[in-house]
Structure formats: C-alpha cells, structure tokens
Amino acid sequence: xxxxxxxxxxxxxxxxxxxxxxxxxxxxxxxGLALDAIAAxxxxxxxxxxxxxxxxLDAARRADEELAGGTDRGPxxxxxxxxxxxxxxxxxxxxxxxxxxAGYVPDTDAACVTRLRRAGAVIAGKTTTHxxxxxATGDRSANGPSRNPWDPSRMSGGSSGGSTAAVAAGMIxxxxxxxxxxxxxxxxxxxxxxxxxPAYGAIAPDGVFPLSRTFDHVGVLxxxxxxxxxxxxxxxxxxxxxxxxxxSPSGAHPSAAPPSDxxxxxxxxxWLDPAGLFDGDxxxxxxxxxxxxxxxxxxxxxxxxxxxxxxYSVVVSCEAAEVHAERLTKAPELFGQELxxxxxxxxxxxxxxxxxxxxxxxxxxxxxxALFDRHDVLALPAVPFTAPPLDQRAMDLNGRQISxxxxxxxxxxxxxxxxxxxLSVPAxxxxxxxxxxxxxxxxxxxxxxxxxxxxRAG
Amino acid sequence: xxxxxxxxxxxxxxxxxxxxxxxxxxxxxxxGLALDAIAAxxxxxxxxxxxxxxxxLDAARRADEELAGGTDRGPxxxxxxxxxxxxxxxxxxxxxxxxxxAGYVPDTDAACVTRLRRAGAVIAGKTTTHxxxxxATGDRSANGPSRNPWDPSRMSGGSSGGSTAAVAAGMIxxxxxxxxxxxxxxxxxxxxxxxxxPAYGAIAPDGVFPLSRTFDHVGVLxxxxxxxxxxxxxxxxxxxxxxxxxxSPSGAHPSAAPPSDxxxxxxxxxWLDPAGLFDGDxxxxxxxxxxxxxxxxxxxxxxxxxxxxxxYSVVVSCEAAEVHAERLTKAPELFGQELxxxxxxxxxxxxxxxxxxxxxxxxxxxxxxALFDRHDVLALPAVPFTAPPLDQRAMDLNGRQISxxxxxxxxxxxxxxxxxxxLSVPAxxxxxxxxxxxxxxxxxxxxxxxxxxxxRAG
Numbered sequence: 025x026x027x028x029x030x031x032x033x034x035x036x037x038x039x040x041x042x043x044x045x046x047x048x049x050x051x052x053x054x055x056g057l058a059l060d061a062i063a064a065x066x067x068x069x070x071x072x073x074x075x076x077x078x079x080x081l082d083a084a085r086r087a088d089e090e091l092a093g094g095t096d097r098g099p100x101x102x103x104x105x106x107x108x109x110x111x112x113x114x115x116x117x118x119x120x121x122x123x124x125x126a127g128y129v130p131d132t133d134a135a136c137v138t139r140l141r142r143a144g145a146v147i148a149g150k151t152t153t154h155x156x157x158x159x160a161t162g163d164r165s166a167n168g169p170s171r172n173p174w175d176p177s178r179m180s181g182g183s184s185g186g187s188t189a190a191v192a193a194g195m196i197x198x199x200x201x202x203x204x205x206x207x208x209x210x211x212x213x214x215x216x217x218x219x220x221x222p223a224y225g226a227i228a229p230d231g232v233f234p235l236s237r238t239f240d241h242v243g244v245l246x247x248x249x250x251x252x253x254x255x256x257x258x259x260x261x262x263x264x265x266x267x268x269x270x271x272s273p274s275g276a277h278p279s280a281a282p283p284s285d286x287x288x289x290x291x292x293x294x295w296l297d298p299a300g301l302f303d304g305d306x307x308x309x310x311x312x313x314x315x316x317x318x319x320x321x322x323x324x325x326x327x328x329x330x331x332x333x334x335x336y337s338v339v340v341s342c343e344a345a346e347v348h349a350e351r352l353t354k355a356p357e358l359f360g361q362e363l364x365x366x367x368x369x370x371x372x373x374x375x376x377x378x379x380x381x382x383x384x385x386x387x388x389x390x391x392x393x394a395l396f397d398r399h400d401v402l403a404l405p406a407v408p409f410t411a412p413p414l415d416q417r418a419m420d421l422n423g424r425q426i427s428x429x430x431x432x433x434x435x436x437x438x439x440x441x442x443x444x445x446x447l448s449v450p451a452x453x454x455x456x457x458x459x460x461x462x463x464x465x466x467x468x469x470x471x472x473x474x475x476x477x478x479x480r481a482g
Numbered sequence: 483x484x485x486x487x488x489x490x491x492x493x494x495x496x497x498x499x500x501x502x503x504x505x506x507x508x509x510x511x512x513x514g515l516a517l518d519a520i521a522a523x524x525x526x527x528x529x530x531x532x533x534x535x536x537x538x539l540d541a542a543r544r545a546d547e548e549l550a551g552g553t554d555r556g557p558x559x560x561x562x563x564x565x566x567x568x569x570x571x572x573x574x575x576x577x578x579x580x581x582x583x584a585g586y587v588p589d590t591d592a593a594c595v596t597r598l599r600r601a602g603a604v605i606a607g608k609t610t611t612h613x614x615x616x617x618a619t620g621d622r623s624a625n626g627p628s629r630n631p632w633d634p635s636r637m638s639g640g641s642s643g644g645s646t647a648a649v650a651a652g653m654i655x656x657x658x659x660x661x662x663x664x665x666x667x668x669x670x671x672x673x674x675x676x677x678x679x680p681a682y683g684a685i686a687p688d689g690v691f692p693l694s695r696t697f698d699h700v701g702v703l704x705x706x707x708x709x710x711x712x713x714x715x716x717x718x719x720x721x722x723x724x725x726x727x728x729x730s731p732s733g734a735h736p737s738a739a740p741p742s743d744x745x746x747x748x749x750x751x752x753w754l755d756p757a758g759l760f761d762g763d764x765x766x767x768x769x770x771x772x773x774x775x776x777x778x779x780x781x782x783x784x785x786x787x788x789x790x791x792x793x794y795s796v797v798v799s800c801e802a803a804e805v806h807a808e809r810l811t812k813a814p815e816l817f818g819q820e821l822x823x824x825x826x827x828x829x830x831x832x833x834x835x836x837x838x839x840x841x842x843x844x845x846x847x848x849x850x851x852a853l854f855d856r857h858d859v860l861a862l863p864a865v866p867f868t869a870p871p872l873d874q875r876a877m878d879l880n881g882r883q884i885s886x887x888x889x890x891x892x893x894x895x896x897x898x899x900x901x902x903x904x905l906s907v908p909a910x911x912x913x914x915x916x917x918x919x920x921x922x923x924x925x926x927x928x929x930x931x932x933x934x935x936x937x938r939a940g
Binding site for chain 1: 834
C-alpha cells in the first residue's frame with residue numbers, strides 16, 4: 025500500500041454506499057475527508073490541477089438533504105469524484121494539461137459529467153492529464169507530472185495519471201479518465217487500482233477534448249472492479265433521472281443492489297499469451313498469470329501484434345495531428361518539447377497510410393472474433409513492466425533497448441483499436457510495485473468481464 | 483445525333499424489351515447488330531477494349547431459348563450490354579485501362595456482372611476506361627482515348643468513356659460504368675445519353691477495381707432515363723432468380739411492367755444554382771435550365787462549393803494513393819505520365835488532412851439535408867461546359883484560366899461526397915454538342931428522380 029494511506033484506502037464504493045445509507049457517514053463528511061486528504065497528500069503527488077472545495081461541499085450538502093428526504097440517486101450518490109482535466113466541468117478550468125488552454129473555463133459540462141451529477145456524485149476537482157492526453161507516461165503536463173503513490177520518484181503512468189494517483193493514494197474513491205490507447209488501464213496497473221474502458225461509444229465523448237476520435241473512450245477508475253462496475257452502470261444506465269425511495273421497493277436505485285459476487289462465474293476465460301503483442305518482463309507476466317489462475321491459453325496469429333501497433337500508431341498520429349494542426353502552426357511554442365516533436369512528425373504522415381491502417385483493422389478484428397467464439401473473456405497483463413522512473417524514455421528489457429512511450433500501451437491499445445471493453449485490476453506486486461491483470465470481452469459480455477475480475481482477482 | 487447512327491440509336495430499352503417479346507426481334511439478332519456495329523464504328527471511337535463475340539452469341543442463344551421456353555428474366559433479358567474494363571467479367575481480360583494489368587484475366591464475375599447475367603443480359607465486351615478510372619477526361623488509357631461520337635476530335639469524358647461512347651454511338655443499348663466523382667454522368671452529359679449513379683452502396687462494389695472506396699459507385703448508362711431506371715431496378719431487385727412466365731400473371735418480371743410515365747410527377751423540384759459549386763459556361767446553364775422548366779431556385783451556403791471540392795480532392799487523393807502505393811513504388815514506369823504525377827502528389831498528402839476532410843462532410847451534408855426538407859429533387863447541369871478537345875487540360879472560361887480535369891467533376895462530385903442518387907439526362911445542344919441535366923435526390927426518393935427526368939426531359 026502507498027504510505028501514508030488516504031481516507032478512502034481500503035474502503036470500496038460498496039462500503040461507502042452502505043455507510044451513507046445506514047447513517048454511519050454523510051456526503052459532507054466524505055467530502056471533507058477528501059478535501060483534507062488532497063490538502064495533505066497532493067503536494068507530493070500532483071494528482072489535482074484544480075480543487076473545487078466550495079462546489080464540492082455545496083453538492084455534498086444537497087446530496088445529504090436528498091438522501092435524508094428519501095431521494096436516492098443510486099450508488100454514486102454523495103460520492104466524491106475526480107474528473108480528468110481533459111473533460112469539461114462547467115465553471116472549472118480545463119487546461120487539457122496544456123499551456124494552450126491556460127485560463128480556459130468551459131461553461132458547460134461534458135455529457136459524462138452531466139451523468140455524474142444526475143447520479144448524485146460530488147465533483148471534488150480536476151485531475152492532472154498528460155499534455156493533451158498524448159502520452160502514457162503521465163509526466164508531461166503544463167502543471168507538472170503526476171507521481172506514483174507507491175514511489176513518487178516513479179511515473180504514475182497516463183494519460184489519466186492524476187485521476188489514478190488520487191484514487192490510488194486514497195484521496196478520493198472514484199475518478200473519471202479517458203483512454204485512447206490505455207490511458208486509464210495503464211496508470212491503474214502501475215498504481216495498483218482498477219480501471220474500466222467500456223466498449224467504443226458506450227459513454228458519449230461529448231465535451232471531452234479529443235485525441236484520436238476513432239479510439240477515444242471515457243473510462244472509470246476505482247480501487248476495485250466492483251467499484252468500476254457500479255460507476256459504469258451509473259454512467260450508462262437509462263435510469264438517469266431521480267428515483268424516489270418510496271417508488272422503489274428496495275429503497276434504492278436498481279443498480280445499487282449489491283452485486284452477486286459470490287456465485288461462481290460462468291465465463292469461459294482464456295489466457296492470451298502477451299508475447300504475441302509485446303515481449304515483456306517475465307516476472308510481471310508470471311505474477312499476473314498466477315492471479316488469473318489456471319485456464320486454457322490462446323494466441324493471436326503471427327504478425328497480429330505488429331499489425332495492431334502499426335494501426336494504432338498511424339491512426340492516432342494522423343487524428344491527433346488533425347486536432348492540433350492550427351495550434352502546431354500558429355503557436356508551436358506553447359506545446360512541451362516532446363509533444364511538439366511528436367505532433368510535428370505526425371503531421372507529415374501520408375494520408376494513404378491512414379487509409380490503409382483504418383482498413384487493416386478488419387484482419388485482427390476477425391482473429392479476435394474467432395477467439396471469442398470459444399471464450400468470453402481474455403486475460404493478459406495490462407502493462408508489460410512496473411512503473412519506470414519519471415522521465416525515463418528508454419529501458420533495457422530482455423536484452424534489448426525499448427521505447428517506454430511505445431511499450432507502455434503495447435498490451436492495452438489493441439482493445440482500443442478493436443473498440444472492446446477492457447478492465448485492469450490489481451494483481452499483486454513485483455519488486456514492491458503494482459502490476460495489473462487485464463480482462464477483455466466483446467460488447468454485451470461486460471457482466472462476464474466484471475464477474476471474472478471479482479471472482480478471480482477479488 | 484452522332485453520324486452515322488448505330489443500330490440502337492433511337493431504340494430505347496423499353497422498345498427492345500417489347501420487340502423481344504412480340505417476336506419482332508431476337509436476342510441473337512440484337513447481338514449480331516451490336517457486333518456488326520462495333521466492327522464498323524468502334525475503330526473511330528475506341529469504345530471497346532475487348533469484344534466477346536462468341537460469348538455474346540452463346541448467351542444470346544440461351545436467352546432466346548429461355549424466352550421461347552417461357553422463362554422471362556425481365557427487362558434486360560436478351561439485351562446486349564457493355565461492361566467497363568474496371569469491372570471483372572470472368573474469362574475476359576480486365577486491363578483497368580493500365581499497363582499494370584496487361585494480360586490479367588479474372589476468373590470470377592463482379593457482383594454487378596453476376597446480377598446482369600441473372601437478369602438475362604448479354605455481355606458484348608469490355609469498354610475503355612480512363613487509366614484506373616482516375617480522370618474525368620477519358621483520354622488517358624493503356625488502350626488509347628475513347629472519343630466523343632458527336633465529334634471524335636473531342637473527349638468522351640470519363641472515366642467511363644468507352645461505355646458512354648458505345649451507347650451514344652448506338653453500338654449497344656446499355657452499359658455498366660463506375661462513378662467516383664461523376665464518371666458515368668460526366669461522359670453521359672458530354673455524349674448526349676443518360677446515366678445514373680445510385681445511392682452509395684446500392685450496387686455492391688465487389689469485383690470492381692477501387693479508386694476511392696468512400697466515393698466509388700457502380701452506375702448504369704442508357705440512351706434515356708427510363709432505360710437507366712430499368713437497369714437500376716434489375717441490378718438491385720430482390721427478384722434475382724429466374725421467374726417462369728406461368729407463375730407471373732403479367733407474363734413478365736414485375737419490374738418489366740411499363741413505367742407509368744404519363745402521370746404527372748408529384749416531386750417537388752428545385753433548381754440548384756450551379757454557381758455555388760462552379761462558375762460555368764452560362765450558355766450551358768441556360769440551356770439546361772430551359773429543359774428543366776420553371777421551378778423555385780435554391781442555393782448552397784456560401785463556401786459549400788469550395789468545401790465540397792476540398793473534401794473530394796483530399797479523400798480521393800489519399801484513397802487512390804493507398805490503392806496504388808506498391809505499384810507506385812515498384813513499377814512507376816507502367817503508369818502513364820499524367821497519372822504517375824497525380825499519384826505521386828497524392829502520396830504525399832498528410833493524413834491529418836484526410837481525417838479533417840472525412841469529418842468535414844457533415845457540414846455540407848446538413849446543408850443539403852435542409853434543402854431536401856422542402857424539395858424532393860435538385861436540378862442542375864451535370865458538366866459546366868461542352869466536351870473539350872482531346873488532351874485539353876486548361877481552358878479560358880468567364881475570363882479566367884481553369885483546369886479541365888478539376889472543372890469536369892465540379893457539379894457531379896458533390897453527390898459522391900454525400901452518397902446521393904444522381905442522374906444525368908440529355909438536355910439539348912450548345913454549339914452542336916450535348917449538355918446534360920443532372921437531378922439529385924435523397925436515398926429512397928429514386929422514383930421521384932426518375933419521374934422528374936421522364937416528365938421534364940423526356
């Protein structure tokens with residue numbers, strides 16, 4: 025565990041929902057704990073860009089009044105939450121981690137923030153994002169790097185590094201992030217929490233600053249899989265309006281019913297050999313596999329890994345270069361050097377390679393569909409090694425020099441390319457640093473994904 | 483009329499279908515007429531790359547046997563047809579207009595050719611295409627330029643120049659073409675026949691060599707709109723199997739019933755000011771508008787024309803460069819000089835511009851949807867001038883120098899960008915050369931499009 029523990033360390037969303045309803049805590053108390061923890065812990069971690077103490081306390085008071093009055097908005101009601109600074113929250117600055125957006129304050133909420141508010145969540149503040157979310161290290165941002173709570177000299181991973189560090193340090197129990205190539209799952213794995221990237225489009229991207237529209241997803245981060253499941257349900261449930269407890273026999277929102285975690289999972293789970301995607305640290309692979317438990321092993325066809333990396337890299341490069349074309353021409357000096365160089369290279373990639381990459385998705389998609397004919401869930405590590413030191417860009421692994429930037433998303437980005445639901449859950453430690461078990465399914469089988477995570481990895 | 487007239491000059495598909503069924507002609511006779519006309523007229527027009535005399539005579543004999551035996555495959559039964567050399571016909575060479583495909587003989591039919599055969603059509607041969615269909619002039623092809631039957635020193639237009647010249651000269655009554663930016667409608671307008679490009683995807687592109695997959699369409703060419711309608715119905719009807727005359731009360735395929743051309747059209751037709759897309763020859767605009775008749779006038783928003791041209795140019799360039807990337811690297815010398823230079827430039831277009839162009843389609847699409855809220859059919863010229871001389875690439879128009887390559891598809895390519903059904907029908911002569919009236923509708927309103935063409939332009 026990171027030391028010192030925060031007020032939400034070891035308390036799950038399910039615990040908090042129960043405590044709020046049995047009178048052993050209030051939203052105001054939870055919010056106060058969060059604000060105090062941020063004040064105490066955040067200077068060493070840099071998880072937050074903006075803290076909205078007054079707004080959070082006001083929202084918490086309203087949440088308590090509603091609960092006291094019999095209005096229960098479900099499992100997020102009264103829960104303090106952090107929102108990645110790439111996602112618009114009305115009235116709060118949104119820097120996108122960039123000097124280009126210094127002073128920018130949106131006047132509307134992103135769609136996912138509207139959903140959060142309707143679900144009764146209390147927005148505590150905005151969390152550090154890697155500059156424009158274009159980087160999985162989390163250590164390049166206009167407001168500085170977010171740090172890993174297990175070892176602040178190491179990277180949190182990113183790009184949703186602040187959301188992750190805040191939950192991992194126990195400052196808040198829940199956060200929103202975005203995930204284009206692994207940007208919630210990578211930091212979650214490196215910091216020892218859970219993160220879920222839903223199927224493409226399952227959470228509307230409106231109001232979220234784009235990186236690569238074909239692969240961008242909104243995701244959720246919590247200490248465990250069950251917390252991610254609750255948050256995902258709240259963000260996608262058709263029950264978005266207020267429900268009165270008098271109208272609901274259980275006295276709560278339908279999705280607030282405790283999940284039936286104890287029955288054995290019916291999911292057919294297979295281990296996907298990660299070597300087909302990236303030749304990672306064997307100790308990480310072994311640790312993750314031990315947590316996953318015994319299961320049949322499957323492989324991707326030869327060449328699929330390289331194909332998926334090429335597709336991911338070309339599509340993200342061209343789409344990010346499109347997003348930033350005018351900024352790159354008119355005010356390149358406002359980018360950090362690393363991003364400016366990456367975007368400069370991306371802007372010269374020829375269009376025919378983008379066309380080819382988009383069409384090339386069908387082959388790996390067919391290969392993975394074939395795996396899902398016989399298996400419901402694929403298991404593999406989320407990241408092929410543990411958190412590197414801040415600013416590290418190259419490392420020796422298995423006798424060769426690798427690019428940290430590229431290797432970080434080697435095991436997560438395939439599921440963005442294919443638009444598949446993917447969850448990372450804590451899977452123990454290697455050298456005292458967390459590693460993550462990643463589970464992948466096809467859209468519609470999310471219940472099996474969460475069941476598998478809860479029964480196998482707690 | 484082009485001189486000399488061919489055997490199908492002045493005979494519509496409806497005439498031929500009637501003559502075949504009342505015993506006044508046979509498929510074998512029609513095929514013999516076509517083959518004789520090709521032998522006599524094609525040396526001066528170069529409409530055909532390959533003539534399949536034996537295959538056509540065999541197919542005609544079978545068609546006659548079927549009709550005599552009571553099996554009627556509908557309005558194309560026994561009709562000689564030409565197929566653009568970009569479309570695969572099993573057993574016949576498919577050059578794509580390129581030296582890269584010299585000697586290539588596919589062993590399967592394109593999906594649209596399978597439909598043609600099931601409809602009983604008789605494939606007379608393969609028609610000249612502009613090299614890889616990348617050009618609206620029709621005068622660059624490995625087997626030489628196709629020529630305009632109204633004046634063989636002028637271009638037919640393209641890229642379906644051979645299919646058009648063959649129908650316009652009366653060698654055959656029907657042909658298949660492809661249309662990525664106007665490649666059936668442009669030559670049809672310049673050569674005085676009708677051509678229909680259906681909604682995107684309405685005719686499957688399988689077995690058709692791609693130019694730009696986002697904009698590629700299969701289209702049909704006939705002497706008049708009613709002929710295009712019959713062919714379109716035959717290529718898209720779910721009644722693709724043989725129908726016995728004993729099973730059908732009318733003694734023929736349902737779509738063979740003569741269209742009710744005489745009732746007044748209920749379509750709300752508007753004139754779309756072509757100046758919003760291109761500043762063309764006013765004499766052409768006036769002539770076309772006179773044929774279209776009195777109607778309300780509508781305009782595109784300022785800037786929409788330029789936006790549509792940019793989208794078209796960027797998307798086609800990148801997609802064509804993708805199709806030809808390996809040929810351009812490994813055997814550039816097999817391209818004609820003009821295409822080699824165009825593809826070389828296209829291969830350097832940055833991917834972010836492609837991304838932006840694809841996303842930019844929504845704005846003009848919304849503007850055109852708004853026009854279709856109040857109108858069913860938009861009318862405008864198909865081409866902003868009459869057929870230029872072969873090889874002409876620049877001309878003075880309205881006091882400025884224009885690019886013939888670009889200007890030819892200025893009025894047709896918007897409907898490829900938007901995927902809308904578009905028909906060109908003959909609209910008289912200017913300076914003794916044909917001009918075309920183009921009609922556009924939204925998918926599902928094709929019946930109104932054809933009704934409008936038949937009632938307004940005959």
